[in-house]
Amino acid sequence: IDLLSHLYVMGIIIPRMVIQQNLFGSGLSRLGENKTMEFGFLVDRRRYVGSNFEIAPLDDIQDSIDWLNNEARVSKGWIYPPLIELPLDPSEKKRLPVKDSATWYRFEATHTIRISHDDPDKIRFLILGLGFLFGIYLSPTGYNYIGRVPYKEGKLTGVIPIGDDIVKGTEALSDFYDRHPDERKGMFAAIHWFLLGQTYAHPWDRFDAQYKVLDGLYKISSIPSCSHSRRPVELARYYGVHLPSWAALNNGKSKLSQIRNDLAHEAIYAGEAIGYSNPDEYYDLFFRDFNTKLLAAILNLATIYISSTPEDRQIHAWSFA
Structure with a gap:
C-alpha cells in the first residue's frame, strides 16, 4: 500500500x-x-x-x-x-x-x-x-x-466514547439538528472550529480559535446580551458547567478576557509581543475542556462529564445516560 x-x-x-x-x-x-x-x-x-x-x-x-x-x-x-x-x-x-x-x-x-x-x-x-x-x-x-x-x-x-455512546450521541446530534433549524449553521461552525482550530502549530492561534468557539456558543444560547468578559460566567451558570478560575471576574475582568482583548486588539499575547511569552494557565487543555462541556450541554448530550471539576488532566468517558 x-x-x-x-x-x-x-x-x-x-x-x-x-x-x-x-x-x-x-x-x-x-x-x-x-x-x-x-x-x-x-x-x-x-x-x-x-x-x-x-x-x-x-x-x-x-x-x-x-x-x-x-x-x-x-x-x-x-x-x-x-x-x-x-x-x-x-x-x-x-x-x-x-x-x-x-x-x-x-x-x-x-x-x-x-x-x-x-x-x-x-x-x-x-x-x-x-x-x-x-x-x-x-x-x-x-x-x-x-x-x-x-x-x-x-x-x-479529552473524552472517549464507551459502550453505546456513539449511538446515543448521534441520536442527540440528530435531534438537535431537527429541533433547532435556526442554530444549525452556528453549531456546525462552532464544532468545526473547535476541532480544526486545535490543529494549529502555535498556542496563540489555538487560543484564538477556542475563543471564537466560545463566542459562537454564546450567540447560539438564549443568554441576554452581556460583555465579553461576562459571557463565560453566564454560559457556565446557564448550562451547569463549573467556571474555571481564569474565567472568574475581578473588577469586571478575567485573565481570559484580558488575554483575549490584548490578542484581538494589540497583537499582544500573555503580556508580550506574540511569540515572546506564554500564559501561566494551560489554555490548550483547560479552555478546550470548558468548550467541550459547553458544546455537550448545548447539544443535550446527557453526560456527567459536563459537571466535572475544571482544570482536570484526566481522560474521561462520555458514558451517556
Missing part, C-alpha cells in the same frame, strides 16, 4: 485527484440518493445503528489501518501531512532539494453513513458531530485537510 494511494496531495498530479477552489469542498462526496455519504479518517471497525441512521466501515478499511500503522507520518496521536519537494528558482538549482509538508491533502474514506431521508446537510452535520464524539476531526470524502489530523480517540476533547 503506497502513501499516495491514501493521500491526495495538493501540488502533485495523482490519478483521481480533484483540484478545488473551496478548501473544504462542495458536493464532492458520493451521495447516492442524498441519504449516504462516505467519510474519514476513523480507525474503527464497528458498525453503529440508530433509529434513523447507520454508520459502518468500508470493506477496505483494513488497507487504511495498515497504511496508518506502517507508512503514515504520525506522532503523539496526530497524522502529519506528506512531504513534497519544493520548487527552486533558477539561481537555486545547484542546491539540495528541499521538502516541506503539503499544504492541502485528502484521505480516502474509511466509513459510510446513511440516514433515513434525503438531507445531505444533515449528514455533514452528523459526520462533524461524530468527530466530536470520537474526539477527532472527521469530514466527507473529497474535502481537503490542512495541517495535522488527529487519529487517536479523545485527542481533541
Whole structure:
C-alpha cells in the first residue's frame, strides 16, 4: 500500500485527484440518493445503528489501518501531512532539494453513513458531530485537510466514547439538528472550529480559535446580551458547567478576557509581543475542556462529564445516560 494511494496531495498530479477552489469542498462526496455519504479518517471497525441512521466501515478499511500503522507520518496521536519537494528558482538549482509538508491533502474514506431521508446537510452535520464524539476531526470524502489530523480517540476533547455512546450521541446530534433549524449553521461552525482550530502549530492561534468557539456558543444560547468578559460566567451558570478560575471576574475582568482583548486588539499575547511569552494557565487543555462541556450541554448530550471539576488532566468517558 503506497502513501499516495491514501493521500491526495495538493501540488502533485495523482490519478483521481480533484483540484478545488473551496478548501473544504462542495458536493464532492458520493451521495447516492442524498441519504449516504462516505467519510474519514476513523480507525474503527464497528458498525453503529440508530433509529434513523447507520454508520459502518468500508470493506477496505483494513488497507487504511495498515497504511496508518506502517507508512503514515504520525506522532503523539496526530497524522502529519506528506512531504513534497519544493520548487527552486533558477539561481537555486545547484542546491539540495528541499521538502516541506503539503499544504492541502485528502484521505480516502474509511466509513459510510446513511440516514433515513434525503438531507445531505444533515449528514455533514452528523459526520462533524461524530468527530466530536470520537474526539477527532472527521469530514466527507473529497474535502481537503490542512495541517495535522488527529487519529487517536479523545485527542481533541479529552473524552472517549464507551459502550453505546456513539449511538446515543448521534441520536442527540440528530435531534438537535431537527429541533433547532435556526442554530444549525452556528453549531456546525462552532464544532468545526473547535476541532480544526486545535490543529494549529502555535498556542496563540489555538487560543484564538477556542475563543471564537466560545463566542459562537454564546450567540447560539438564549443568554441576554452581556460583555465579553461576562459571557463565560453566564454560559457556565446557564448550562451547569463549573467556571474555571481564569474565567472568574475581578473588577469586571478575567485573565481570559484580558488575554483575549490584548490578542484581538494589540497583537499582544500573555503580556508580550506574540511569540515572546506564554500564559501561566494551560489554555490548550483547560479552555478546550470548558468548550467541550459547553458544546455537550448545548447539544443535550446527557453526560456527567459536563459537571466535572475544571482544570482536570484526566481522560474521561462520555458514558451517556
